Amino acid sequence: MRHIISILIENESGALSRVAGLFSARGYNIESLTVAPTEDSTLSRMTLVTRGSDEVIEQITKQLNKLIDVVKLIDLAEAVHVERELMLVKVKTMDETREEVRRLAEIFRGKIIDVTSSSYVIEMTGPSDKLDAFVAALDEESLVEVVRSGPMGMSRGEKGLHL
Amino acid sequence: MELSGGEIVVQSLIDEGVEFLFGYPGGAVLHLYDAIFHQQKVKHILVRHEQAAVHSADAYARSTGKPGVVIVTSGPGATNAVTGIATAHLDSIPMVIISGQVGTPVIGSDAFQEVDMVGITRPCVKHNFLVKDIADLAVTMKKAFHVATTGRPGPVVVDVPKDITDPAIKIPYVYPKEISMRSYNPVVKGHTGQIKKAVDLLLNAQRPIIYAGGGVILGNGSNELTEFAKLLGYPVTNTLMGLGGYPATDKQFVGMLGMHGTYEANMAMHESDVIIAIGARFDDRVTGKLEEFCPYAKIIHIDIDPSSISKTVKVDVPIVGEVTAVLKEMIALIKASNITCDQKALDAWWSQINKWRDVDCLKYDYSEDIIKPQYVVEQLYEVTKGEAFVTSDVGQHQMFAAQYYHFDKPRRWINSGGLGTMGFGLPAAIGVKLAHPDADVACITGEASIQMCIQELATATQYRTPVKVINLNNRYMGMVRQWQEFSYQSRYSESYMDTIPDFVKLAEAYGHVGMKIEKPIDVRPALEEAFAMKDKLVFMDFITDRTENVFPMIEAGKSHHDMKLRVAPGTPIDRELA
Ligand SMILES: Cc1cc2nc3c(=O)[nH]c(=O)nc-3n(C[C@H](O)[C@H](O)[C@H](O)COP(=O)(O)OP(=O)(O)OC[C@H]3O[C@@H](n4cnc5c(N)ncnc54)[C@H](O)[C@@H]3O)c2cc1C
Ligand SMILES: Cc1ncc(C[n+]2csc(CCOP(=O)(O)OP(=O)(O)O)c2C)c(N)n1
Ligand SMILES: [Mg+2]
Numbered sequence: 132m133r134h135i136i137s138i139l140i141e142n143e144s145g146a147l148s149r150v151a152g153l154f155s156a157r158g159y160n161i162e163s164l165t166v167a168p169t170e171d172s173t174l175s176r177m178t179l180v181t182r183g184s185d186e187v188i189e190q191i192t193k194q195l196n197k198l199i200d201v202v203k204l205i206d207l208a209e210a211v212h213v214e215r216e217l218m219l220v221k222v223k224t225m226d227e228t229r230e231e232v233r234r235l236a237e238i239f240r241g242k243i244i245d246v247t248s249s250s251y252v253i254e255m256t257g258p259s260d261k262l263d264a265f266v267a268a269l270d271e272e273s274l275v276e277v278v279r280s281g282p283m284g285m286s287r288g289e290k291g292l293h294l
Numbered sequence: 295m296e297l298s299g300g301e302i303v304v305q306s307l308i309d310e311g312v313e314f315l316f317g318y319p320g321g322a323v324l325h326l327y328d329a330i331f332h333q334q335k336v337k338h339i340l341v342r343h344e345q346a347a348v349h350s351a352d353a354y355a356r357s358t359g360k361p362g363v364v365i366v367t368s369g370p371g372a373t374n375a376v377t378g379i380a381t382a383h384l385d386s387i388p389m390v391i392i393s394g395q396v397g398t399p400v401i402g403s404d405a406f407q408e409v410d411m412v413g414i415t416r417p418c419v420k421h422n423f424l425v426k427d428i429a430d431l432a433v434t435m436k437k438a439f440h441v442a443t444t445g446r447p448g449p450v451v452v453d454v455p456k457d458i459t460d461p462a463i464k465i466p467y468v469y470p471k472e473i474s475m476r477s478y479n480p481v482v483k484g485h486t487g488q489i490k491k492a493v494d495l496l497l498n499a500q501r502p503i504i505y506a507g508g509g510v511i512l513g514n515g516s517n518e519l520t521e522f523a524k525l526l527g528y529p530v531t532n533t534l535m536g537l538g539g540y541p542a543t544d545k546q547f548v549g550m551l552g553m554h555g556t557y558e559a560n561m562a563m564h565e566s567d568v569i570i571a572i573g574a575r576f577d578d579r580v581t582g583k584l585e586e587f588c589p590y591a592k593i594i595h596i597d598i599d600p601s602s603i604s605k606t607v608k609v610d611v612p613i614v615g616e617v618t619a620v621l622k623e624m625i626a627l628i629k630a631s632n633i634t635c636d637q638k639a640l641d642a643w644w645s646q647i648n649k650w651r652d653v654d655c656l657k658y659d660y661s662e663d664i665i666k667p668q669y670v671v672e673q674l675y676e677v678t679k680g681e682a683f684v685t686s687d688v689g690q691h692q693m694f695a696a697q698y699y700h701f702d703k704p705r706r707w708i709n710s711g712g713l714g715t716m717g718f719g720l721p722a723a724i725g726v727k728l729a730h731p732d733a734d735v736a737c738i739t740g741e742a743s744i745q746m747c748i749q750e751l752a753t754a755t756q757y758r759t760p761v762k763v764i765n766l767n768n769r770y771m772g773m774v775r776q777w778q779e780f781s782y783q784s785r786y787s788e789s790y791m792d793t794i795p796d797f798v799k800l801a802e803a804y805g806h807v808g809m810k811i812e813k814p815i816d817v818r819p820a821l822e823e824a825f826a827m828k829d830k831l832v833f834m835d836f837i838t839d840r841t842e843n844v845f846p847m848i849e850a851g852k853s854h855h856d857m858k859l860r861v862a863p864g865t866p867i868d869r870e871l872a
Contacts, residue, residue: 141477145412145424156417186604193601199421199441202477294476 133162134188135207135214135284137292138177141200142168146175149198159183159191163281171294174202178283205292207284214284218262219244220253221276222269232273239265250275258282297467299428300329300459303392306435308335309469312363314354314728315339316347320367321407322394325459330365339728339757342749344371346721348378349747352387353722356708357683358729359514361388361442368394368456369407373414377715379449380418384712385535386512388447390438397457398426411453420448428458428465436470445480446599447512480598484615484623492570492594492611493627499568500639501590501646502528505551508535508711509573509597509617516540516704518621519572525628527640529647531559533574535711538701543680548647549656552580553848554693557655557857560846562647563588564854570594571609573617575602577712586853596620655846655859656697665814667691667766667838670821671698674736674764677821682734683708683726687719687743690772693844695738717746720763724750727759734762734825741767741794741835751804754831762824763833765797768840776843780858801833812837 140146147166154161162180169176181191188206195201207214220241222232229251236243236253239261245252255265259282266277285291297305303326307315316339319327330338341347344366351362362382366375372393382389396405412424421441423434434452442450496502504526510519516539523530523546530540531551540547549556551563563569569591574580581587587607595602595609596617603612613620658668671694674682684699685708686692692709701707708726710718723737744765754761774789798808807830811820817836824832845860 144426145416148413149416152416186608190601190605197599197601199475199478 132185132188132208133180133182135212135282136179136181136192136195136204137207137284138179138195138204139169139202139292139294140175140177140198141202142173142175143200146200147177149200150177150179150195153194153198154181157190157194159187163279165281165283174294176292178281180282202294203292205286207286210286210290211288212284212286214258214282215256216259216262216282217280218255218265219278220255220266220269220274222251222253223273223275224249224251228270228273232269235265235268239268241265295467296464298325298329298459298461298464299431299454300325300461302428302431302467303435303454303459304329304333304336305467306432306469307363308333310435310439312336314351315363315365316341316351316354316725317365318344318347318367318371320369320371320394322368322396322456323365323371323459325456325461326365326392326394326454328461329459339753341721341753343747344374345378345717346747346750346753348375348382348389348391349715349718349721350725350728350753351389352378352382353685353708353725354729355382355387355389357705357726359705361390361439362725364389364391366391366393367407368396368411369409372409372411376414376418377717379415379451381710381713381715381718382449383418383420385508385710386447387449388442389449390442391449391451393451393453395424395453395455398455399457401455411451415451418449419451420446422451422453424453425455425458428463431458432467432469433473436473437475440473440475441478445478481614482616482619484596484613484620486623488611488613489620489623490627492613493624493631494633495568495592495594495611496526496570497628497631497633497635499528500636501562501566501643502526502568502570503562503566504528504530504570504572505533505563505574506530506536506539506572507533507574508539510536510539511704513573513598513617514704515573515617515621518618518625522621522625522628525625526635529562529644531555531563533577533580533711534696534709536574537696537707538704541702542700543702548651550696552577553582554697554844554846557653557846557859558647558650560848560854560857561650565646566591568592568594570596572596572621573598576605576607578606581607582848582856583851583853588854653859658860660814661839662814665811665817665836665838667694667768667836667842668698669814670764670766670817670836670838671695671738673818673821674738675699677818677825678734678736682706682736683730685709685719685722685726685735685737687737687739687746688714688716688773689740689743690768690776690842690844691738691740691743691766693773694766716743719743720747720750721753723761723763724754724757724759727761728757736762736764738764738766740772741765741769741797742771742791745795748800751801751806751831751833755805758829760827760829760831763801763831765833765835766838767794767797767835768838768842769794770840772842773844779843780847780849797833797835801831806831806833808833808835810835810837
């Protein structure tokens with residue numbers, strides 16, 4: 132099953148490589164990983180998407196917790212949560228297709244954030260499958276570049292990941 | 295007090311009460327060595343290879359319970375230390391390794407003798423630090439000792455760039471008395487509800503067994519384990535790392551379990567209905583084929599590291615906690631309980647175990663013509679009255695040592711179990727002897743292993759550590775040859791060396807006493823003579839049977855009840871129990 136693991140980790144150099152190294156050394160897979168400092172600049176928050184059986188996920192969370200720099204973590208899949216991913220897409224545009232691309236972006240609640248005579252850059256956020264659907268809906272020929280942040284998430288309600 | 299970075303490192307070692315610093319100098323640590331020169335409190339032991347520095351410090355830690363401390367220079371000094379660090383890591387040994395690093399301005403520029411020590415050691419340490427600011431140095435040293443020695447112990451590397459130790463830059467020195475880290479809070483006390491559940495399960499068991507490992511030794515829990523086992527009257531087995539955690543000569547002890555464990559220990563594991571694992575990590579050398587591991591048992595597991603629990607074998611009652619604290623609580627609960635164990639079932643269980651014991655799986659044929667390695671270990675046990683500290687290398691001799699030297703006390707059996715590092719034995723013996731100058735220290739080794747750190751014979755001369763080297767010389771990498779005999783139709787590919795040095799001359803060259811023993815009848819007197827030479831390192835080269843194998847053996851992929859024995863068991867096994 133797919134799991135989203137959110138981690139609060141000391142904002143020290145090398146912290147990211149400890150997490151990444153753990154995954155490669157133990158043969159766990161990482162589908163995506165995002166990391167940035169939090170409102171407390173001594174802490175970074177990482178969101179990691181991985182897949183595995185319950186036993187594997189249990190080992191992953193235990194091994195992550197064992198890293199000395201990891202302060203706290205939660206497996207978002209254990210409770211109701213929201214998740215969002217950010218995507219930027221660059222598409223080639225021609226006079227005939229310009230309007231169609233714009234309409235499509237609108238339907239998916241994307242924003243056009245850069246325009247040239249021959250291209251658009253579209254910004255879009257949402258659950259990962261919505262982003263997949265948008266990319267699939269675009270004409271393959273016109274697709275120039277796609278960059279995705281990987282999902283981030285938060286549990287709903289009062290529950291949260293903080294100190 | 296204003297100190298330079300180099301002085302801060304050394305002063306923090308003094309403040310930690312460090313007795314010995316095992317190391318080897320070089321460019322990046324010259325400032326540190328100058329600070330070492332200016333003090334008398336911490337004694338530096340100059341080894342002949344950085345790997346040995348780590349093994350010596352590691353064995354010092356294993357034999358005393360105090361952290362071992364090492365200093366090496368950057369680049370090749372640091373990489374030479376890695377095998378030792380990984381060895382300590384896999385056996386959870388508390389250590390602090392200080393490595394020199396190139397100056398901070400040139401880090402990352404492929405400077406002379408630069409390696410990314412933090413990167414290289416990340417997978418084989420409990421934690422590591424790169425100190426980038428002299429202001430962090432004292433706190434980092436404190437954290438290093440704290441992390442190394444608490445929770446599940448392990449090695450911690452502190453990588454110190456040369457400019458941080460510059461004698462010209464001094465700052466006020468305060469060594470923190472205590473430290474707390476928000477990201478690191480090891481559990482001590484076990485969950486009371488789980489402990490109660492475990493005690494219930496234990497008291498209702500019909501065929502119980504206690505499977506105790508290295509965690510009992512690391513957590514100083516031998517007394518509690520013994521009291522616990524005595525209270526219940528249940529059989530006890532130890533892992534290779536747990537030997538000495540329960541007195542081997544006690545009648546409840548059924549020997550080591552696992553690949554080269556005893557018949558009775560493995561059969562009892564296989565047939566048991568309740569297992570309590572205490573500070574043991576279900577290593578593959580212990581479990582054999584996982585699908586067939588202990589098919590009838592409910593399993594309780596006490597371990598300080600949550601990730602050891604249900605890692606390979608799913609357990610029924612996990613208890614995360616410190617072995618001593620948890621056992622104390624269990625003992626109190628058992629004493630207070632109004633349930634008592636089913637004595638009839640227990641008697642039947644013991645009579646079954648005794649039948650397995652009658653197989654006498656460690657029996658071997660004494661020979662008058664050729665020295666059996668087992669015989670040497672047995673005689674060593676008698677001559678040292680079971681009181682010696684025994685270090686070992688890796689191979690058949692290690693298994694013979696584990697099987698035939700009966701350890702009644704913890705921290706006496708010092709070996710590399712997890713990594714299985716050849717070369718460990720001799721530097722380990724030196725580390726132990728420094729910590730216990732009045733004790734007998736024997737290093738049981740093989741002619742291949744001993745050559746991996748043989749240069750330490752010089753360190754032993756310099757620091758007058760009169761250990762006894764028991765070389766079980768079978769002219770083979772015996773353990774490799776054994777596997778080749780069983781699994782590769784005796785194709786002995788590269789498992790022997792065409793030339794083996796004259797160990798007697800070699801020992802003498804280093805200023806020691808050498809002995810070559812070729813006849814069984816000479817074994818005992820030679821050992822007595824050697825151990826009577828209290829102030830001499832004696833290298834005893836025992837020419838042993840080349841073809842001897844270690845039995846019992848569970849071959850790879852087999853399960854506990856599927857053991858290869860030296861002789862087929864004479865006693866039929868009561869299968870009804872299953
Ligand atoms: C040639 C060779 C053959 C071998 N054959 C065998 C064999 O036949 N049988 C065998 O048993 N081994 C054998 N080994 C050793 C094997 O590889 C493992 O090293 C060993 O089995 C591990 O022992 P352990 O389970 O006691 O764990 P250790 O490695 O000693 O780990 C200790 C466990 O206790 C926990 N712990 C630490 N401190 C505490 C505390 N204070 N409180 C609670 N828990 C704590 C740790 O988290 C860890 O899980 C062999 C090795 C070699 C090289
Ligand atoms: C550094 C290292 N290299 C290789 C091995 C693999 N290995 C395990 S036992 C062994 C042979 C050991 O031979 P010896 O020291 O003579 O001991 P014996 O088995 O003959 O008693 C080897 C090569 C190892 N454990 N460590
Ligand atoms: Mg040999």
